[in-house]
Amino acid sequence: MKARAFNYIRVSSTDEALQAFHGAKDACYLSGGQSLVPSLTLRLQAPDLLIDISRIDALKGVQVRDDRLRIGALTRHVDVLRSAEIARFAPLLKQAAAHVAHPAIRNKGTIGGSIAHADPAAEFPAMMLALDAEIEMIGKLGSRRIKADQFFRGLYETALQPGEILTAIHLPLFGPAHRCAFDELARRHGDFAIVGAGVQAVFDGEIAQSARIAFFSVGPTPMRARNAEAAIAGRLLDTDSISAAQTALSQDLDPSDDIQTTPATRMHLARVLLGRVLGRLKGPTDTGAETQR
Amino acid sequence: MTELVPLSLTVNGQMVHRLVEPRVSLADFLRQDLKLTGTHTGCEMGVCGACLVLLEGEAVHSCLMLAVQAEGLKIETIEGLAERGVIAELQAAFHERNALQCGFCTPGMLVTAHEILAAGGQPSREEIRDALSGNYCRCTGYQAIIDAIETVAKVRGGASASPATETIA
Numbered sequence: 382m383k384a385r386a387f388n389y390i391r392v393s394s395t396d397e398a399l400q401a402f403h404g405a406k407d408a409c410y411l412s413g414g415q416s417l418v419p420s421l422t423l424r425l426q427a428p429d430l431l432i433d434i435s436r437i438d439a440l441k442g443v444q445v446r447d448d449r450l451r452i453g454a455l456t457r458h459v460d461v462l463r464s465a466e467i468a469r470f471a472p473l474l475k476q477a478a479a480h481v482a483h484p485a486i487r488n489k490g491t492i493g494g495s496i497a498h499a500d501p502a503a504e505f506p507a508m509m510l511a512l513d514a515e516i517e518m519i520g521k522l523g524s525r526r527i528k529a530d531q532f533f534r535g536l537y538e539t540a541l542q543p544g545e546i547l548t549a550i551h552l553p554l555f556g557p558a559h560r561c562a563f564d565e566l567a568r569r570h571g572d573f574a575i576v577g578a579g580v581q582a583v584f585d586g587e588i589a590q591s592a593r594i595a596f597f598s599v600g601p602t603p604m605r606a607r608n609a610e611a612a613i614a615g616r617l618l619d620t621d622s623i624s625a626a627q628t629a630l631s632q633d634l635d636p637s638d639d640i641q642t643t644p645a646t647r648m649h650l651a652r653v654l655l656g657r658v659l660g661r662l663k664g665p666t667d668t669g670a671e672t673q674r
Numbered sequence: 675m676t677e678l679v680p681l682s683l684t685v686n687g688q689m690v691h692r693l694v695e696p697r698v699s700l701a702d703f704l705r706q707d708l709k710l711t712g713t714h715t716g717c718e719m720g721v722c723g724a725c726l727v728l729l730e731g732e733a734v735h736s737c738l739m740l741a742v743q744a745e746g747l748k749i750e751t752i753e754g755l756a757e758r759g760v761i762a763e764l765q766a767a768f769h770e771r772n773a774l775q776c777g778f779c780t781p782g783m784l785v786t787a788h789e790i791l792a793a794g795g796q797p798s799r800e801e802i803r804d805a806l807s808g809n810y811c812r813c814t815g816y817q818a819i820i821d822a823i824e825t826v827a828k829v830r831g832g833a834s835a836s837p838a839t840e841t842i843a
Contacts, residue, residue: 382718386676389696389742411743418699418738419719431696433743459732483808485786486720488732489739571807 384421391433395519395546398434402544403521405430410546412455415482415490416498440493440548443467450552454493458482461492470554472668473512473561473581477504480563483571496532497547499539499602502573504565506533507603510595511561511579512552520545536601555668558583558590562661565598566650568641574598575642576650578606580658582613589618589662594626599636599651606633609655623659627652683744685710686754694741701725703741704751712752712781716810723809724778726785727751733789752781761788763829767822775813782809787823796831799824 392398402408409428411417412435420426434440440455443466450470452461461467461478468475481487481495481504495505496516509516509529517526520542532540541547555561565577576599582592591614594606608629616622636647678693685708692707701718704710704727713736716722720738727736728750736749755761764787767773774780783806790797790805797805802823803816811819 383702384697384699386695386697388676389679389740391742391745411740414740414743415720415735415738418740421697422699422718422737431740435743482720483723484789484805485723485726485733485735485808486738488729489734569807570804 382422382424384418385424385427387421387428388430389433390430391436394437395434395439395548398432398437398546399519399521399544401430401432405432408432408544410434410497412494413457413490414494415486416494416500434546435491440546445470445554448554450554452492452550452552454491454497454547454549456492458487458490458492458495459484462487469668471512471552472555472666473563473579474505474508474552476561476563477508477579480504480565480567480570480574480577492550493547496550497539497541499533499537500573501536501601501603502577502598503603504563504574504577504579504597507577507595507597508563508579509550510603510605511581511593513581513593515551516540516547517549517551518545518547524548526551530605533602538602555581555666558585560584560662560664560666562658562666564654564658564661566654576636576647576654578651578654578658580662582662584618584662587617587663589613589616589622591615592662594655594658596634596651599634599647604634606630606655608632613659618659618662623656626659627655630655679742681742681745683746684748686750686757696740696742698741699737700727700739700741700744700749701736704736704749707741710751710753712756714778714781716778721808721810722779723782723786726782726809728755728785728789731792733785752784755784755788763826764788764791764822767825768819771818771822771825773814773818773822779809779811779813783811783819787819787826790823791827791830797823797827802827 407428408430411431411433441453458481514529515526516532561581563579565574567574577597580594583590597603609626612626612629613622636644681694682691704713714724716724718737720735725736726733
């Protein structure tokens, strides 16, 4: 299939983008286009105007600022994999990036696009929950920030208002007391996961003081596993506490049926995966800034 | 009515200027406007990898990009890579190892292979397999393709190739 006809404008600032959006009937922002372009081709979306925001300099770059890591929305998945700052200050994101689609998609897709698209089976939206990220956006009323916990509202639905542009994400810095782990189960590497999970925890010695656990591919939005988090909080991370978290997980997730997996299988796999990622927290997290091939 | 957009880009080292419809994918632009039909369109949704081209030296799906997004940028297609001679060893190794049958996926395979090898170092079979995860081949079963790429990697790495894979001169 081919996309329905639309007009196209390339903008160089968010002001210009907002102006174009509000002057159009049915506009769409284009960044990396790795979800949007196939969606246009399949005519799942048929806007009358595409606003190409991929060359707005203000949306680029990764910096540490005021005890926060700021990742510009246009940062590509391959940049997430290669960034020394991300490897050091948000290693969970780097671990997740290796699982995002295939290399050629990672060369074009952007983190802001992935989060704004909010595919419930995507890695980065869920990692925003695990990392307690703040999402920065700009609209015609100005700029605002919102916690990831309040950002994902429903299937492909976020707190972004019509016309608002996701500009950056802000993450607390990974420090010596932090540990993190990511894993997913997929039939083929690079496919959307049947279930995936990321966890970041604060440790005092071997005691997990607190943890944030996020799952994807288990419901209409990425999901926190708050009961599982509570089951390990303040406890020594051992077989008992991990097992308690796995039991508690049934109160957190209620996966629905789909073409490839039954809810019971997916729930089972989620428990297995939780065991694996928590098990990996037993040792310190490697934040070596080695670049991945 | 949609407005045509003026587009200037570099394709295989040559500047190209055209007026294009915004909805035209880079793949269709290359094939239909420029008649560079070595870039294949398979799934047209970023799954099969037959349409891979280099954008500023990095492999991307030309079906997942609009031609207008390439304004001012450098594109290299399989034709350009072949003419420059940079994939000659890969082409020979694919031939030797029987790493293609119908050949539909081959341009995309070669673009991926070129990108892995251009990164330098000696990729393991596992790394080659991982890099090829977005390239579908329905004929060969992939082993021969991995063999071919591994062979070239070893030759380029200067390491002595094992007898089993020492097939190119």
